Amino acid sequence: MKPGVAHRFAALLLLSTVLSSSAVFGQTYLGQRLQILQETQLSKAQQSDIRAIIESDGWVESEDAVPNFSASGEAYWLKLELDPQTESGLLLELANASVDEISCFMLCDGRLVTGVGDGATTRTGQLSLVGTYPTFAIPVGDCQRLTALLRLKSYKSLIVPMRITGPREVQRDSHRRDIFFSFYAGVILVMFLYNLFLYLSVGDRSYLEYTVYILSVGGTQLVLNGYAKWLNVHDYPWVELRLTHFFGVFSGMATIVFAQNFLRLRQYVPWLHKVLWTYFVLYGLALLLTLAGALSMAYNLINFCALAIFMLIPGAVITRRKGYKPAGFFLLAWLVFILAVVIFVLKDVGLIPYNIWTYYALPVGSAIEVVMLSLALASRINQLKRDTAEAREEQLRISRVNEQMVREQNSILEERVAERTEKLKVANSELNQTLEDLQSAQQQLVQNEKLASIGQLTAGIAHELNNPINFVSSSAHSLRRDIDDLNEVVERVKGLDGEDPDLALQQVQTLKRMLEQLDIAFTQQEVAELLHGIEEGAHRTAEIVKGLRIFSRMDGDSFASADVNELIKSTLIILRSNLKEDTQMEVEYADGLPAIDCQPGRVNQVLMNIITNAAQATVATGRDLRERWVRIRTSVVEEVGATWVEVRIADNGVGMDEATQGQIFDPFFTTKAVGDGTGLGLSIVVGILKDHNADISLTSKLGEGTEFLIRFPA
Numbered sequence: 001m002k003p004g005v006a007h008r009f010a011a012l013l014l015l016s017t018v019l020s021s022s023a024v025f026g027q028t029y030l031g032q033r034l035q036i037l038q039e040t041q042l043s044k045a046q047q048s049d050i051r052a053i054i055e056s057d058g059w060v061e062s063e064d065a066v067p068n069f070s071a072s073g074e075a076y077w078l079k080l081e082l083d084p085q086t087e088s089g090l091l092l093e094l095a096n097a098s099v100d101e102i103s104c105f106m107l108c109d110g111r112l113v114t115g116v117g118d119g120a121t122t123r124t125g126q127l128s129l130v131g132t133y134p135t136f137a138i139p140v141g142d143c144q145r146l147t148a149l150l151r152l153k154s155y156k157s158l159i160v161p162m163r164i165t166g167p168r169e170v171q172r173d174s175h176r177r178d179i180f181f182s183f184y185a186g187v188i189l190v191m192f193l194y195n196l197f198l199y200l201s202v203g204d205r206s207y208l209e210y211t212v213y214i215l216s217v218g219g220t221q222l223v224l225n226g227y228a229k230w231l232n233v234h235d236y237p238w239v240e241l242r243l244t245h246f247f248g249v250f251s252g253m254a255t256i257v258f259a260q261n262f263l264r265l266r267q268y269v270p271w272l273h274k275v276l277w278t279y280f281v282l283y284g285l286a287l288l289l290t291l292a293g294a295l296s297m298a299y300n301l302i303n304f305c306a307l308a309i310f311m312l313i314p315g316a317v318i319t320r321r322k323g324y325k326p327a328g329f330f331l332l333a334w335l336v337f338i339l340a341v342v343i344f345v346l347k348d349v350g351l352i353p354y355n356i357w358t359y360y361a362l363p364v365g366s367a368i369e370v371v372m373l374s375l376a377l378a379s380r381i382n383q384l385k386r387d388t389a390e391a392r393e394e395q396l397r398i399s400r401v402n403e404q405m406v407r408e409q410n411s412i413l414e415e416r417v418a419e420r421t422e423k424l425k426v427a428n429s430e431l432n433q434t435l436e437d438l439q440s441a442q443q444q445l446v447q448n449e450k451l452a453s454i455g456q457l458t459a460g461i462a463h464e465l466n467n468p469i470n471f472v473s474s475s476a477h478s479l480r481r482d483i484d485d486l487n488e489v490v491e492r493v494k495g496l497d498g499e500d501p502d503l504a505l506q507q508v509q510t511l512k513r514m515l516e517q518l519d520i521a522f523t524q525q526e527v528a529e530l531l532h533g534i535e536e537g538a539h540r541t542a543e544i545v546k547g548l549r550i551f552s553r554m555d556g557d558s559f560a561s562a563d564v565n566e567l568i569k570s571t572l573i574i575l576r577s578n579l580k581e582d583t584q585m586e587v588e589y590a591d592g593l594p595a596i597d598c599q600p601g602r603v604n605q606v607l608m609n610i611i612t613n614a615a616q617a618t619v620a621t622g623r624d625l626r627e628r629w630v631r632i633r634t635s636v637v638e639e640v641g642a643t644w645v646e647v648r649i650a651d652n653g654v655g656m657d658e659a660t661q662g663q664i665f666d667p668f669f670t671t672k673a674v675g676d677g678t679g680l681g682l683s684i685v686v687g688i689l690k691d692h693n694a695d696i697s698l699t700s701k702l703g704e705g706t707e708f709l710i711r712f713p714a
Contacts, residue, residue: 039075073296075153095161097226101153108143132226155295188218216251329376340365594714617653650707
């Protein structure tokens with residue numbers, strides 16, 4: 001939109017204002033003929049008695065042509081003495097469409113002739129006999145004294161511009177007002193459609209926010225001037241009573257959102273951006289007060305929040321100085337609107353008189369502002385185009401510079417890449433070698449841990465083997481002595497001559513005496529017992545050797561089916577001599593356990609590490625050997641679609657706190673004294689079980705003991 005178009009719109013609007021208001025220009029209002037009584041000065045009984053109200057001694061003469069009671073929310077009674085000769089048949093008009101409650105009573109010589117509202121609440125919009133404003137017919141009759149009594153109450157500024165005129169003049173003035181506000185509504189509608197079209201064309205959110213702002217400002221002016229009837233809210237008194245407040249909050253919030261984004265306050269004036277959001281919250285509070293029924297307080301809060309419009313002036317100035325040209329149009333439009341608002345507010349609080357200029361200042365100022373802000377938005381489009389063109393030129397220049405830099409740097413980069421590639425190859429080779437060394441060291445460390453464990457058991461195993469071997473050796477010595485005796489008997493028997501009867505009898509008697517001396521029966525029994533002992537010692541030695549062979553074997557990657565119970569037994573054989581001085585072992589083997597697919601030697605290492613730790617934990621308690629125990633239980637658990645073999649290893653040792661439980665499986669973590677452990681035992685356990693797809697968990701309580709649960713998939 002060109003500036004000339006905006007000037008023509010403003011000129012037409014001002015001309016329409018003057019023409020439509022010519023009938024009331026210079027109109028003298030009869031406020032100085034009024035007597036005023038505040039309803040709070042009356043008792044409850046007096047407030048419902050017309051005669052008591054008239055005879056009250058609290059009436060005060062009005063000094064203003066247009067009385068102004070501000071936004072107190074109080075009810076006031078107005079008394080007007082009429083001239084029965086010259087004013088009968090005319091209309092009493094209250095030129096204010098925003099009064100919330102009105103009652104009017106006409107009294108002839110103290111007798112009630114007519115009453116509108118009959119003392120009850122009556123909405124302003126229902127009293128427009130002719131035109132937009134509330135009007136009351138002055139009765140015609142033979143009266144010596146004609147009195148009009150009105151009760152007014154408003155939760156907004158209560159201004160009383162009252163006049164007496166004929167129906168034709170009221171209708172003519174109302175018609176001109178309708179023309180003016182129809183033209184005003186047309187300007188608002190045109191600006192709304194124009195900016196909505198721009199939003200749909202350009203896609204800039206500022207145009208959408210501005211259309212909302214136009215609707216809020218235009219709607220507020222129309223409602224304030226009695227055109228709420230266009231919204232057809234008379235059937236909803238609760239809404240009608242709060243309609244002005246709703247539009248005030250709506251327009252205030254829309255103004256803040258539009259101004260912040262249009263002026264780019266977040267970017268250019270961040271402190272003002274935050275302050276305006278504070279006012280936005282206050283508008284929200286005003287809305288809550290309106291909904292709660294505190295209408296006077298809400299109206300005053302809305303007027304206070306309207307002061308935020310003054311802060312937009314320094315915001316626009318700062319933004320313009322920072323090179324944002326559309327802010328200049330915004331500043332000019334805003335100054336016009338602020339001037340109109342100042343005139344409106346000063347008129348409401350009674351600091352300037354109520355007349356045509358103060359009455360129409362706000363709608364005229366808002367219409368001019370709407371047009372000029374449209375110019376500002378149009379300038380914003382040009383600004384965006386210039387910014388876009390400059391950005392493209394800058395991008396082109398930068399791209400050319402970058403291209404030149406790329407060409408210059410390519411050769412350097414190629415050389416550096418070649419050097420870096422060679423260095424990376426060397427580093428990669430070194431890293432691979434280091435990785436291989438680490439993996440080898442890791443395997444060696446694990447094997448060393450296993451061998452160290454076996455070394456710790458060597459003395460016990462040697463003692464365990466020595467007992468059956470000593471027994472076998474001792475039994476063999478005794479058996480040799482008995483065999484020598486038996487051999488002597490055998491030799492004597494072999495020397496008998498079976499063909500000489502006398503000699504044979506003598507030899508038999510001699511042999512019999514020798515058998516009695518040697519106690520051959522005892523010798524035979526002793527030989528049987530010694531042979532049985534030798535067999536037991538050999539069997540026990542074989543078991544120990546077998547368990548040691550299973551435990552110390554290197555399984556590699558080969559898996560085999562194994563019975564968990566047998567693995568536990570072989571582990572306990574290896575640990576038996578070490579454990580018998582540390583703790584009491586209690587073992588419960590479940591029958592019918594399914595075999596598991598595993599590496600038996602590695603599983604033996606898992607069991608040995610956990611059982612050894614459990615036994616050492618019981619020793620650390622300092623209890624007597626008979627009070628220390630380690631329990632091992634096996635079981636099979638069936639779950640949906642899976643079967644598990646469980647091994648529970650529990651002890652009544654010192655237990656662990658939560659912090660220790662969280663680190664117990666970490667490599668090199670140990671609770672033992674320095675030199676007593678490497679901290680790799682349980683870390684190795686976790687690694688082995690992970691390779692077997694097995695799980696391990698623990699429950700422990702400090703001072704009570706620990707239980708490990710191992711689950712193997714069957």
